[in-house]
Amino acid sequence: MLEQLDQIEKDALAALETVKDSAALSAWKSAHIGRSSPLSVFLGDLGKLPAEERPQAGKRGNEIKRALESAFGTREASLQASELERSLQSDKLDISLPGRPAKRGRLHPSSQVLRKIYSVWADMGFQIYRSRNVESDEYNFTLLNIPPHHPARDMWDTFYTTDPKVLLRTHTSPGQIHAMREFAPEPVRVILPGMCFRYEQITARSEIQFHQVEGLAVGPGITFANLKATLSDFARRMWGENVGARFRADHFPFTEPSLELDIECFVCGGKGCPVCKYGGWLEILGAGMVHPTVLRNGGYDPKVFSGFAFGMGPERISMLRHGIEDIRNFWANDLRFLEQF
Numbered sequence: 001m002l003e004q005l006d007q008i009e010k011d012a013l014a015a016l017e018t019v020k021d022s023a024a025l026s027a028w029k030s031a032h033i034g035r036s037s038p039l040s041v042f043l044g045d046l047g048k049l050p051a052e053e054r055p056q057a058g059k060r061g062n063e064i065k066r067a068l069e070s071a072f073g074t075r076e077a078s079l080q081a082s083e084l085e086r087s088l089q090s091d092k093l094d095i096s097l098p099g100r101p102a103k104r105g106r107l108h109p110s111s112q113v114l115r116k117i118y119s120v121w122a123d124m125g126f127q128i129y130r131s132r133n134v135e136s137d138e139y140n141f142t143l144l145n146i147p148p149h150h151p152a153r154d155m156w157d158t159f160y161t162t163d164p165k166v167l168l169r170t171h172t173s174p175g176q177i178h179a180m181r182e183f184a185p186e187p188v189r190v191i192l193p194g195m196c197f198r199y200e201q202i203t204a205r206s207e208i209q210f211h212q213v214e215g216l217a218v219g220p221g222i223t224f225a226n227l228k229a230t231l232s233d234f235a236r237r238m239w240g241e242n243v244g245a246r247f248r249a250d251h252f253p254f255t256e257p258s259l260e261l262d263i264e265c266f267v268c269g270g271k272g273c274p275v276c277k278y279g280g281w282l283e284i285l286g287a288g289m290v291h292p293t294v295l296r297n298g299g300y301d302p303k304v305f306s307g308f309a310f311g312m313g314p315e316r317i318s319m320l321r322h323g324i325e326d327i328r329n330f331w332a333n334d335l336r337f338l339e340q341f
């Protein structure tokens with residue numbers, strides 16, 4: 001009986017010697033230590049042996065089982081090492097091959113102009129003030145001197161929510177009220193960038209959402225001359241030292257007097273071309289002296305304080321700069337467009 005066991009062990013170890021790869025090793029494993037291997041069958045049949053032989057046979061059988069398992073482990077490790085060695089030799093990794101180039105991202109064209117605008121105003125001492133996209137009717141219109149039913153509201157139709165007093169802002173101007181109410185009676189000098197929304201037919205020239213950058217300066221003794229000087233300086237910093245700028249009278253309910261700033265067409269230098277529609281000038285922003293009612297709504301006494309405000313559309317500026325003919329490109333997410341900037 002013990003001889004039979006010795007034979008099982010000897011056969012198994014001899015067979016293990018001939019194992020050359022992992023497939024053969026797993027075949028060996030099931031043949032010699034698997035559930036139907038001679039050793040397992042022997043151990044399973046222990047009960048059939050005469051009682052006096054059982055302890056010794058069991059002890060020896062289990063010794064052999066442990067010995068075979070450990071021989072298996074050793075063989076497995078050495079086979080893995082030699083297989084790794086072989087694959088390192090045969091499948092050499094050529095680390096001098098150029099890698100796959102990572103695709104480089106870039107900023108959206110709107111972010112590019114926005115950052116340029118931020119940096120120009122930052123240099124001039126204007127801080128960024130963020131305000132909400134969802135506004136109340138009161139902030140978007142009434143506090144900006146556009147009372148309910150005033151015809152000026154027709155210029156800015158928007159998206160209303162189920163609460164008629166809550167809407168998507170049509171311009172960044174309501175941020176002026178938030179900023180003034182936060183800082184009054186201290187002076188303010190801020191720009192208010194952000195997304196605006198309008199209920200419009202979407203065409204090459206108008207979108208239902210777009211950015212604006214609003215500006216506001218309030219303090220004692222700010223004059224119309226300060227407004228003109230500041231906007232002229234902005235135009236020079238943005239479009240170059242020699243850019244021509246002109247102011248045209250206009251009307252906005254929240255400023256008095258109001259104006260529009262045009263700059264000399266940077267494509268043709270003012271001679272006339274398709275970008276400026278042969279007029280030589282490009283319309284850049286609306287501005288004016290903050291209306292006394294708006295100052296009061298912001299918490300300032302208009303007898304002591306005055307200020308100016310302006311609002312511009314970065315997408316429009318970007319379209320003029322790059323000759324983009326269709327505003328819908330900005331939110332269409334078409335890489336063929338975006339990759340050009």
Ligand code: DAH
Binds near residue numbers: 286287
């Ligand atoms: N909110 C105006 C618009 O959306 C733009 C604007 C004009 C803003 C004059 C101003 C301003 O602050 O003074 O058309």
